[in-house]
Amino acid sequence: MGSLLKNRICDLLNIEYPILMGGMSWAGTPKLASAVSNAGGLGIIGAGAMKAEHLKTAIDQIRLLTDKPFGVNIILVSPSADDLVDLVIQEHVPVVTFGAGNPSKYIEKLKNAGIKVIPIVASDNMARMMERMGADAVIAEGMESGGHIGEVTTLVLVNAVCRAVKIPIVAAGGIADGRAMAAMFALGAEGIQMGTRFIATKEADTHENFKNLIVKSNIRDTVITGARLGHPARVIETRFAKKVKELEVTSLQEAEEILVGSLRKAVVEGNLEEGSFMAGQCVGLINSIKSVEEVMKDIIKEFNIAVAHLVEEANKLKCLEVRI
Numbered sequence: 225m226g227s228l229l230k231n232r233i234c235d236l237l238n239i240e241y242p243i244l245m246g247g248m249s250w251a252g253t254p255k256l257a258s259a260v261s262n263a264g265g266l267g268i269i270g271a272g273a274m275k276a277e278h279l280k281t282a283i284d285q286i287r288l289l290t291d292k293p294f295g296v297n298i299i300l301v302s303p304s305a306d307d308l309v310d311l312v313i314q315e316h317v318p319v320v321t322f323g324a325g326n327p328s329k330y331i332e333k334l335k336n337a338g339i340k341v342i343p344i345v346a347s348d349n350m351a352r353m354m355e356r357m358g359a360d361a362v363i364a365e366g367m368e369s370g371g372h373i374g375e376v377t378t379l380v381l382v383n384a385v386c387r388a389v390k391i392p393i394v395a396a397g398g399i400a401d402g403r404a405m406a407a408m409f410a411l412g413a414e415g416i417q418m419g420t421r422f423i424a425t426k427e428a429d430t431h432e433n434f435k436n437l438i439v440k441s442n443i444r445d446t447v448i449t450g451a452r453l454g455h456p457a458r459v460i461e462t463r464f465a466k467k468v469k470e471l472e473v474t475s476l477q478e479a480e481e482i483l484v485g486s487l488r489k490a491v492v493e494g495n496l497e498e499g500s501f502m503a504g505q506c507v508g509l510i511n512s513i514k515s516v517e518e519v520m521k522d523i524i525k526e527f528n529i530a531v532a533h534l535v536e537e538a539n540k541l542k543c544l545e546v547r548i
């Protein structure tokens with residue numbers, strides 16, 4: 225039997241703490257991912273729009289920066305998805321997470337190569353299907369999260385997915401501290417994945433403008449763009465985001481056009497006029513830029529305090545029961 229923090233996710237991924245860095249296009253660089261892995265979590269390279277040769281370079285880089293396990297995130301809408309899957313097999317990457325779609329056709333191939341497969345799901349039905357197809361775990365990502373999103377909140381989704389499947393569940397979306405992690409564990413999750421929190425770190429290569437926007441935003445400062453285009457994404461409400469939303473009403477084509485390349489402009493250039501600053505509602509819970517190690521240590525400490533508090537309260541209840 226594992227303990228709360230030494231559980232099936234730690235065993236599966238061979239990591240110290242059940243904390244995953246979300247795979248993030250442009251922002252999920254080898255430097256940031258290696259910092260998360262070196263701090264005891266699972267760092268994940270965001271393959272995003274990369275072609276196989278770019279991902280190969282990123283894998284070579286992370287291997288110079290850490291000897292701990294790491295993962296690669298592949299988005300299924302990528303035209304290079306087939307090549308990326310072949311590459312992670314060739315490279316014996318320990319873990320693959322999948323976003324934006326149904327990865328069923330790749331699961332057997334990856335598992336035969338000894339790779340752990342963790343799809344991201346936005347519904348309990350999808351979680352059931354992934355379990356049937358042989359996924360090792362699932363990431364249940366709620367609509368509070370940054371980037372492309374589903375329609376159900378983390379609180380309800382994680383609860384439903386925990387009822388639906390027996391494989392381990394990682395909760396994602398809106399988590400930026402140890403109290404939220406404890407809440408997810410109370411629902412039955414055995415790990416958390418964070419995106420926005422890891423962008424606001426010293427090791428993130430993301431532009432300072434992006435990090436500063438996260439720090440100064442509050443919980444109501446994100447909006448959903450792209451919903452009318454069929455690919456809703458949560459972003460910080462900048463002038464650009466307002467413009468996209470207006471165009472979605474007046475000209476879908478123009479909205480689509482200005483969105484092309486806009487995440488790169490935000491992450492790499494910090495371009496406040498033309499960038500999509502994808503981030504979750506938890507921007508309002510993040511008040512400073514820390515090192516990755518500080519983020520990890522603080523979360524584990526807050527988690528332990530939150531759990532201890534609940535245990536204390538439960539013990540008081542037991543005393544009352546005895547007296548009654």
Ligand SMILES: Cc1cc2nc3c(=O)[nH]c(=O)nc-3n(C[C@H](O)[C@H](O)[C@H](O)COP(=O)(O)O)c2cc1C
Pocket residue numbers: 245246247248249251270271272297298299322323324344365368369370371372396397398399417418419420421501502503504505506
């Ligand atoms: C800038 C950014 C880019 C992202 N890109 C991807 C991606 O390429 N693939 C993916 O599966 N998820 C992506 N996500 C989602 C994250 O992996 C993660 O699940 C999410 O950020 C968790 O919610 P949080 O931001 O509230 O922590 C992205 C998120 C952000 C903020």
